[in-house]
Amino acid sequence: MWSSKARQWLLRIPRPKRSPLHRQVPQETLIVVRTQPDHTLPTFTRLQNPRLYSTNPSFHSGEADDSNAGTVGNAIDADDSCESEASSVDLNEKGDDLQELSKQAADVDSLSSLWEESVGADDSINVFGSQEASEGVGNEIHEVDDVQVESVLSLLQSTLVEPLELSLDKMDLRLSEAFAVRVIQTDNISGENLVGFFKWASRNCQSVKCSRAVELLVLAVSNLPELWKEEAYMLWDLVKEIGVEKGMVTTVVLNDLISMFWKLGKSKAGLEVFEKFTDFGCVPDGDSYYYTIEALGKRSMFDTAWSVCEKMIDSGNLRDKEKIGKIIAFFCKGKKAKEAYLVYLVAKDKEICQERSWLDLLVHHLAKNNETVCLACELLDEYDKKSLKNATKSFADVVKGLCRIGDVKEAEKLVLRMVESGPAPAKAVFNSVITSFSRRGEMEDAIALMKVMESKGLRPDVYTYTVVMSGYAKGGMMDEAYNIFSEARKRHSRLSPATYHVLTRGYCKMEEYDKAIDIWKEMKKDGMQANTDEYNKMIQSLCLKALDWRKAEQLLEEMKEDGVPLKEITRSLIAAVKSLEEEQVQSAAISIEA
Structure with missing residues (x-):
């Protein structure tokens, strides 16, 4: 068929x-x-x-x-x-x-x-x-004259001998939007020449002046590998001039400009662009706020950046989790952890996927400020079971913060919670609370926590014993302090000089100078040497309180033998006490003879 x-x-x-x-x-x-x-x-x-x-x-x-x-x-x-x-x-x-x-x-x-x-x-x-x-x-398709385009590109990519506009006037070009776009999208043209060509072309051909061409121009200039600030300001001036006509400038254009000034470190210029959105009839989006905040961060303008961030929160234009994380880190760096915490809460309300790093950063910085320690403590509940085992540092920061503001009981509860459900507390966490109890004279609580520490297989270190001894010595309970000292010597082959100094100062405070000197002898026997400050304090106590210049002189001789320098005022003090005693003896002898 x-x-x-x-x-x-x-x-x-x-x-x-x-x-x-x-x-x-x-x-x-x-x-x-x-x-x-x-x-x-x-x-x-x-x-x-x-x-x-x-x-x-x-x-x-x-x-x-x-x-x-x-x-x-x-x-x-x-x-x-x-x-x-x-x-x-x-x-x-x-x-x-x-x-x-x-x-x-x-x-x-x-x-x-x-x-x-x-x-x-x-x-x-x-x-x-x-x-x-x-x-x-x-x-x-071929409405653009390739020969004319190549002539213009050759001019723009070369070193100009005469003014650019004058050279372009001589070329008798058939301009169109497509012609301008071809030129703008060509590489190896300086920002100054790109802006100059567009200004000339838009005056000579109305079709060149359109939002698409403006977007391409701003994108081309802002992405130049070598962009000078003068070229950036030239571009911004051109956009402000064109922006008088409604619809010519878009949000994308303004975002590219803010990003450009951010890269150049020109924070105020970036803020100026952001404040022009309303004048140009544009509405900021999430990138607008983010780029502005980053630009302000270049000059540590944290207060101004927060005002922009508040507008972002009010608008509901929060960006992806990566940008939210950077904003949180930015405000934490600027010591505005409370503001960063608010951003975190808004992101959580918007159901933006949150990162573990956000929590670590927020807890750390919130715990450093006395006013926000409680917020840091609340954030600990945000950790899931899987990440708890790696959150030791965050818990430790909160424990230290609570101890610093005097809320030791809450710190103790947090430590016991860590013992029971994790993360397992380190020695430093226990020591923070034990130290706080010791300084407050709450020695029973300190000893009880020390026993919990030992029950978890953590042997108290020299620091732990020293702070407990200090708490007892501060309360005048020198026998208890010496018992802790004896236990420390059994558990540790070498103690810290600070451990001996706690006892010597405690005995001096109780005016038991002989015991204090005995502790010094034990310290030297254990291979440790008292420093200049300790010698001076001991000698001053012997002279001013005990009026015992003889023991003071013995210590002075020891200092000479050990090569420890002595302050001249301390040497004079010994001489003065000795002279005073001789005068008293002479006066007493005269009284007896009389």
């Missing part, structure tokens, strides 16, 4: 490429007309703007006009087809041929359907379109 051959012939026709930019309506279309009733291959006749008929109601309703001539109809109207075939076929005389005609018409209908599936459904340029239509597409 001829219809089968035609179908094979049509399927061999290559499909035209689809153009994303232009969709041309062809002015002439091929339709199939059968001129003979036999089974020969139908001829193709080229008609200008044929009116096609179809069983589709849209055609009969007038919706299909000449602009749809590129679509082949599903069937040829019966009346028109009969008129076109009347010269060759007489249906009244050849009734037998009528059935054959209907059959072949059905074959034509099948062929048309196949054409629609393979070619007609494609919205690209019709392969049977006119030559004029094809040439029209080419003219639109």
